[in-house]
């Protein structure tokens with residue numbers, strides 16, 4: 401049973417305040433979790449509680465932290481930490497809004513995940529194993545950023561994430577080794593192109609490119625230059641995050657200084673998928689432009705994974721509606737997008753039931769918290785998206801996956817192509 405719940409302010413990877421929750425059970429078991437924070441957020445996401453004003457650029461979390469120690473602690477003290485659904489329902493009821501705006505999704509998600517950690521600790525099991533509950537689970541396929549653009553890099557490119565995936569690597573360990581080779585080769589190519597301008601929010605190279613296509617060409621060259629085969633050992637995965645530069649009324653590509661209709665946008669994406677070794681594309685259209693999403697999925701969804709992030713916001717009801725409209729064939733799962741572990745799992749289940757791929761994802765603002773590595777494994781999600789191959793808030797998750805893979809031992813099964821909807825691969 402939950403004995404105490406406390407909150408504290410820590411700092412995230414962008415140097416902004418964030419919330420940590422600490423839950424202690426009567427048995428003495430302790431669970432802790434730190435809330436992440438997005439920058440390219442969807443309008444339908446749960447909302448963080450920030451203090452506003454001038455201190456810390458308005459990003460202060462004193463109100464969120466105070467809510468944990470007072471109201472939240474009062475509401476869930478005495479509850480059974482193993483009954484995550486009941487705890488999360490109590491959190492939702494206490495908040496009372498549809499988007500966690502009153503207590504703050506940052507406070508709620510930290511408490512929800514801390515309760516989960518406490519329960520696993522009480523069961524003396526690693527979190528991934530506690531979540532798997534005796535069922536066989538696969539090691540997720542990593543999706544790793546090489547260049548970061550969009551809202552994470554001063555909108556230097558329209559596309560937000562240029563990533564790689566290695567479904568044929570056979571193991572997580574090998575996938576990281578190959579990705580490291582590509583990351584270094586990409587850095588050498590960037591240097592040759594002109595002054596390197598550092599790294600984007602998630603640690604990928606800051607794109608120093610004339611066009612989105614230039615970035616795609618460079619990434620393809622980097623894969624080849626790394627000694628691995630593009631379209632065989634290494635595939636490209638894009639998060640267009642199109643919500644950041646358009647909607648159903650049109651898309652403004654800053655690099656090309658052009659305005660595209662939804663149809664033109666879909667055609668552009670389909671053209672890229674034919675020209676480059678692309679295996680996965682996230683948010684090719686704005687959050688409410690389901691027609692363009694569906695057009696892309698109809699055109700290439702049989703062979704390319706089309707992921708909904710801002711269009712789904714980890715909401716089981718939206719996953720169901722998006723399924724009816726065939727807008728995508730995979731769901732990005734971010735616990736803080738909806739606010740609780742139970743609601744995120746429901747969204748994942750709704751997607752998996754449709755035969756979709758599922759990807760547990762970090763946010764652009766992160767910390768040393770490695771909960772998502774355990775969720776991706778224990779929930780058998782098949783895929784894990786964390787950002788780049790530098791910076792310790794990213795590497796902490798990849799490194800935790802190496803520990804999990806080692807703990808699983810010889811029986812560890814790397815998801816590979818089984819992570820995608822059935823026709824892909």
Ligand code: PGA
Nearest residue numbers: 437438439440441763764
């Ligand atoms: P965010 O971006 O965390 O800044 O929202 C991540 C993503 O779009 O997948």
Ligand code: ZN
Nearest residue numbers: 639641682709
């Ligand atoms: Zn996204």
